[in-house]
Amino acid sequence: MTFLKLTNRKGERHVQKYFYKLNANNRINKIVREVYLRNDISCGIEKCNICENNKKKLLDGERSILILDLNTLIKYMDFLYDCDIDNILIPLSIYDYIKSFNKILYKKLRNLCYDVDEESIIEGSSSSSSFNHNKRFCVFVNTFCKFTYVEDNKDDTNGFNKELQEIIKIVIWLKHHNNKLNIKVISNNKLLQEDCYNNDIPCSTLFEYVNELMKGNDYKKKNKEGKKFNMDTLKMYFEEDILNEHNDSKADHTESTCDQKTYHTLNNLSLNSNNNNKRPLYEPHLSKSDMIQKLRENKIIKGVFSVICVNKLALVKFSDVDEIVIRGTKYMNRAIHNDVVAVEIIDEPNEDLYEEDYLEEQISPEEEEEEIEEEVEVEIEEVGEKVKIEINNMNKEKLQNSYIKNEDVKEKENVIDIYNKNNDIVQKDMINLYEKKMNITYDKQINENIYNNINNRHISEKKKLYGKVVGIISRCRKEYGGIIKEYSNNLNNIKKKLMFFKAFNNKIPYIMIKAQLEDELRNKRVIVTIDNWDIYSRNPLGRCISVLGNCDNIETETKLIYNEYNISTREFSENVYKCLPPNNWVIPDEEYEKRNDFRNVLTFSIDPPGCQDIDDALSVEFLQQDGNIEKNYIYRIGVHIADVSYFVKQNSPIDLEASKRCTTVYLINQRVDMLPKLLTTNLCSLVEGEERLTYSCIFCFNKDFDIIDISVKKCIIKSNKSFSYEQAQNVIDDKNDQSDTAKSLRLLNKIAKHLKQKWSNDGALELRGNTEVLFEFEANDFSKAKNLKPYVCYETNKLIEAFMLLANRSVARIIFQNFKAASVLRRHPPPKHEYLKELNDYLKTIQVFDFKYNTSKDLSHSINNINLKNDNILSNILKVMVTKCMNEAVFISGYNVHNNDMLRHYGLAADIYTFFTSPIRRYADIMVHRILNHIYQIEELDKKYLDIIYLNKQVALLNDKYRNARFASRASVDFFSYLYIKKIGNQITNAVITNLKKNGIQIFLIDYFTEGICYLKRKDGFLFDEKKKRFIKIDKYKNELFHLSFYDKIQVHMQVDNYDIKCQNHFIFIKKI
Structure with missing residues (x-):
């Protein structure tokens, strides 16, 4: 909290303000604050002779100054943000309201009013352009100004609320402050327009003002970086006004x-909720006050809404391992993917169904309507002749007035009702009777026994929880x-x-x-x-x-990926570049004195071809055993990591920018760096033949490759060689090469195999299959893909991986033991038991009965046993499917570690793990380096690392940005795969079925080393047998032709669709092989 010491100026007064705040125990507290109303508040206008203006953004007093009301700001924020309009004064009262009202709008308004670099709050970086930084938007502190403060009016009977009074007061005071100012109020509010007219204040709507601006000459002289106002632009932002x-x-x-x-x-x-002929499709959301009350009483649960299949199935995750299943459009209740929602627990009869019954699919409104009609017909058909007989014996009048309880059937009836289709009473009666025959009821009361026992059950023994969304706490985006x-x-x-x-x-x-x-x-x-x-x-x-x-343009599709995954592509600011050393920077003399000198030790790096941001290098020393028990080692291996924290100082502008970006994003055609290129490709990169500063883990091994000693040191190295993976592998394989470098590489390879085998015995999973692809382009022209081939993984890939894992494991133990509170760790929860059980059921259908998965050791041995059968296709498919069963690995702060299970990394079978080895491209590694600096008394850690609120905020942002970067990379691979298939033309190829869901099959394309989805529709004769997990193909006479099961070989037509949103490949089933 910040305290301001205010001097007692003549004429000032103070008032009391109060607000309500929800505390950690979900109780509402009344907070009272004393506010001093000052008489020296700056007007925010450039060249004002009365005020002392220290703001960076000031308004131009020679141009028209606009004051927008709250509704106009909210409605037209996108227009203000994107287009060529400025010189706008924002009252602080409105600014604060938008801050609490909507985070997305607030971020945009904040970027308009302030320079982003001025802020030190940890938030996701926005993709605002430099154009917005040149706009003139100024916040006027009206709530602290004696002349513009408006008290709350509880007796407001005329509807002229406090906000409108504030605007009028601001305009009157500004005119009195400087009578030469031309001030215009922008509002659609009739009361405000009328009051402006009475006070001789110009007032118009934003649409009217823009039209006037387009006709004037001043507009033609405006900044060319913004969008010009034309009819195309206006249709986008002012559709309703134009109509x-x-x-x-x-x-x-x-x-x-x-x-x-x-x-x-x-x-x-x-929108027309007043239409009496309509029936609501959804229940109204709870108000905020009701949600707070029900959260306090544990009647509802707060969680993150995650869609499995749109309009059909979703999960709400409310802890690391606990989640609630939401089925059907009605119970989803207008929640959108990644919203924070309030959920009420309900009873669900179909508990034997799997939670993930559908492949991810998005059907058009036309197809959705057809699908709904088709499902109604099928369900009615299944009831049989008994339905028709019983309908004739029932009271139709009673049936007409009865309430349809079944969620799916009610939804179908609503759709039919909305579009005025099939509204005859017989069909309604049949649907009602079908629901009655199925004995489906839904209890709206909370199942207290389930809720109270949520945290007391083992993951494999838990009963599934089902719920419905009753409110939206916050929208994701x-x-x-x-x-x-x-x-x-x-x-x-x-x-x-x-x-x-x-x-x-x-x-x-x-x-x-x-x-x-x-x-x-x-x-x-x-x-x-x-x-x-x-x-x-x-x-x-x-x-x-x-x-x-x-569509179909590389630059456009790349922009789309950046937008979807909230990746900032703006240039680094001038303040960030000021933090960088000069291009000709050399290592200072004092660093040679303080650091360990490894310049004369054989050192080399191994990376992908063309890599410029080299984070790591390895050094090898062969030592003579001297017989001393305490020093019984003969090999000393150094894992040297770029010392980025030396250049990125705590709380500097470059540090704040890196903390927002969190990671470098790699796409096929470009990358977005976390740090400026001077650091990433030059001063920090461990390039060949250059002296570089490093943070190093030194491991000493005996002749059996057991670790005898570990130390962490600041070093200076000079890399002898920068290898690609293939180059290093060729040196290892060349038996005629007996150079020191070749001997060192072979030694490292032996140690790496020893470490990997040891970890595999402990339960570490080897899930890298032959499913990664590599693109070849013509003359670096990304629009001309020459070839798509599988990514070749050499032994040297695993060599580097092993030593990086070793360093990360070792550093994790050091920081947790010495500074638990500030440590940043990486944990991987166990996989979902039911997903592995489903995979086991699939494997049994192809006579694989030795698949065990109770522990990571069992799972690791099962995967290795299938590898030994020399079925490369099955081995690759199994690794892909096991990967999909895994939970996501996440960052976690030491504050939140309450037991050893929270430290464990399931996939690596590691008791504790962190990220230390890639500080050039990951901010988490820089944080770990700083913790080490503090432990070894090199540099004191900033106190914010001990602030649990800051640390949790930063860790959450790390998880979000790291996840988005991974998804963006995958989307880029999908798009360039699409371009390649488009170039070579549609193909008929063979595939293997890897999964079956209600709406289609997942397939693995043998020739293209990738996955895809082939949707199968009932109207095409495909029926899903849920018990046997297979599709049955029938002809028009309902005779069975064949069935499709797990691991069946099929032939598909692979084709491209230019107008599909993701520009991905589509697969159409041809035949079973």
């Missing part, structure tokens, strides 16, 4: 009628990248074209768009924001806020 203007215009009556119909069609489908498509729909027997947005992420539902599909949006990658999702709409309603570029 209203057309509606009022008699000259364009015909056009307005067309536009109005389009707009009202969307509203009729989504509101902007998505993708493509807009047209779909036809029958509304009142009139065929209408509706626009839907398909997101890059298949876990995001289709979004209805309030715009017309014109050339500027057709076949373009766009950014869309969600405006609303009410209880009457199957899909959320949104609008397009920007266009990235043409």
